[in-house]
Amino acid sequence: MAGWNPFKRKAPTKAARAETQAQPSIVKPLIREAHRRANDAGGLPRFNTTASDQMSGRGGDRFSAVRAKLRHAFTPSQPVADRRLFAGRDDVLKTVIRAIEDQRLHVVLYGERGIGKTSLLHVLSQAANEARYIVVYTSCGANSNFDETFRAAAAEIPLLFHSGFSPTAAETEKGSTLADLLPSEPLSPRKFGDLCAKLTGTRVLIILDEFDRAESGSFRRDVAELIKNLSDRLGRVQLVLAGVAADLTELVEHIPSIRRNIFALRVPKMSEGEVMQIVANGEREADLKFDSQAGAFVVEVARGSPYIANLICHHAGHAALDQGRATVSPVDVASAVDRAILEFQGRIPTPAQTQVRRLFDQGRQDALAMSARAALAADGVFDGRDIETANEITARKAQDAIEVLVGERLLRPVQGEDVNQRYAFVEEGLPTLIWMMWAQRNLNREAPPAAPARTATAVS
Ligand SMILES: Nc1ncnc2c1ncn2[C@@H]1O[C@H](COP(=O)(O)OP(=O)(O)OP(=O)(O)O)[C@@H](O)[C@H]1O
Ligand SMILES: [Mg+2]
Structure with missing residues (x-):
């Protein structure tokens, strides 16, 4: 094999072929692969689309165009901004719009990570823009402060709408904004409210x-004070706050003083129909078909999470295309689950993962799967009753599951005033990882998976 160059696009010479044929049979496949790569433009992975989202024109297969569309159709790492891809949530959106429009309330949207808050806000903004509202969207960070945040907001509101300036005033005509009226000292809720x-x-x-x-x-205190100030003066400015929280008081402090002035909504899990709509929207956008069993798998695995639905559909679509198919079948969903598990593993500390893997390997996964199911249904914090309902099992079995996992230090008690003791997994990402691992092992690659309660025998 002297002089072999993997980057050269040249067919092997006659002498090289003779040499290949003379190799022992175990080496032959390796040499064949080496030649295949040598003839394959270097064989290294390439980007399929350019930075301007055009097909790069080389290295593409007949599904390159579908692949490109697939990227847009399922976006697990980004909120949905395109209305055509926004699935379900009609009731949530309707309720929020009514609260803003009819009751003139300020809105607080809260819920678990990845449940779709930002996507909802995008669609709400578009609806408000259509109704000629001025919409100012800000994503808060660890260092957000009142002065900076609301100065920036004021800069988006034209002076034209200030009752003290006529539309023909010089300031209005030169495009000034409310920010031009702000004092140089730090902005207070009262001043902004005024x-x-x-x-x-x-x-x-x-x-x-x-x-x-x-x-x-x-x-946080200043924002609460601003809400109070704006409400008392029937202002034309309304706030919409959104964030990750299990309940309202976790997100907004000083809530007693503003409770009457806000409409709070916990963004719920998606229904099966809404998850199916994510699949259907993606099919339409990407020119790809999910067969009915593949769709049912996605619904089962997603358990109401739009994030998981997007992630699984994205990977499953690519898995089908890799096999030269434009129809996604259950086997592709199964391989998408494998990929998702790899991704989740990277986000969870190793000791907890090792513990979970050991229980799975010992065939003691039922306690894990049942508790994970309850955790996913209850935004992370749950009690024995939640395990009972999520899995349709007896109180005794639910309690056994808790004891196993507390003993394994995978569940921790959560302090609170509830009558029943509540628990959470020691790592936030564990319920999803466990659920995926359960699906991976129980997912018959030809038929929809059975729920753990139905397959669970006894909690080990
Ligand atoms: N209505 C929807 N239709 C289709 N996909 C959705 C919908 N809502 C959310 N998603 C998808 O779910 C994922 C999470 O959405 P989003 O970022 O809006 O959630 P979030 O609650 O803001 O998350 P975080 O708590 O991390 O900020 C994204 O992949 C997004 O594309
Ligand atoms: Mg968000």
């Missing part, structure tokens, strides 16, 4: 997404 009270002829929605990320207590 300014908002002078607005006329428009309505403003100020959206503060990822509100849970803001670490400053004074920022």
Whole structure:
């Protein structure tokens, strides 16, 4: 094999072929693969689309166009911004719009990570824009502070809508905004509220997404005070806050003073129909078909999470295309689950993973699967009753499952005032990982998986 160059696009010479034929049979497949790569433009993976989202024109297969569309059709790492891809949530959206429009309330949307809060906010913003609202969207960060956040918001509101300036005033004509009226000292909720009270002829929605990320207590307090201030003065500015939280008080402190002024909504899990709509929207966008069993698998595995649904559909679509098929079948969903598990593993500390894997390997996965199911249904924190209902099992079996996992240090008790002791997995990502691992092992690659309660015999 002297002089072999994997980057050269040349067919092997006669002498090289003779040499290949003379090799012992175990080496032959390796040499064949080496030649295949040598003839394959270097064989290294390439990007299929250019930075401007055009097909790169080389290295593509007959499904390159479908692949490109697939990327847009299922976006597990991004919120949905395109209305055509936004599935379900009609009731949530309708309720929020009514609260804003009819009751003139401020809105707080809360819920678990990946449940679809930001996507909902995007669609709500579009609806508000259509109704000529001025919409200011801000994503909060650890260092968010009142002055910066609301100065930036004021800069989006034209002076034209300030009752003290006529539309023909010089300031209005040169495109000034409310920010131009702000004092140089740090902005207070009262000052910003005063300014908002002078607005006329428009309505403003100020959206503060990822509100849970803001670490400053004074920022949260000032926002609560602003809500109170705006409500008392029938202002034309309404706030929409969104963030990860199991309940409202976890997200918004000082809630007693503003409870009457806000409409709070926990973004629920998606129904099976809504998850199916994610699949159907993606099929339409990507020119790809999910056979009915593959669709049923996605619904079963997603358990109401739009994030998991997008992730599995994305991987399953690519798995089908890799096999030269434009129809996704259950086997592709199974391989998507394998890939998702690999991804989740990277996000969870190794000791907890090892523990879980050991229980699976020992065939003691029922306690894990049943508790994971309850955790996923209850946004992470659950009690024995939740395990009972999620799995349709007896109280005794649910209690056994808890004891096994507390003993294994995979569940921890959560302090609270509830009558029943509540628990959470020691790592946030564990319920999803466990559920995927359960699906991976129980997923008959030809038929939809049976629920753990139905397959569970006894909790080991
Ligand atoms: N209505 C929907 N239709 C289709 N896909 C959705 C929908 N809602 C959310 N998704 C998908 O679910 C995933 C999570 O959505 P999103 O980012 O909106 O959730 P989030 O609650 O804001 O998450 P986080 O708590 O991490 O901020 C994304 O992949 C998004 O594409
Ligand atoms: Mg978000």
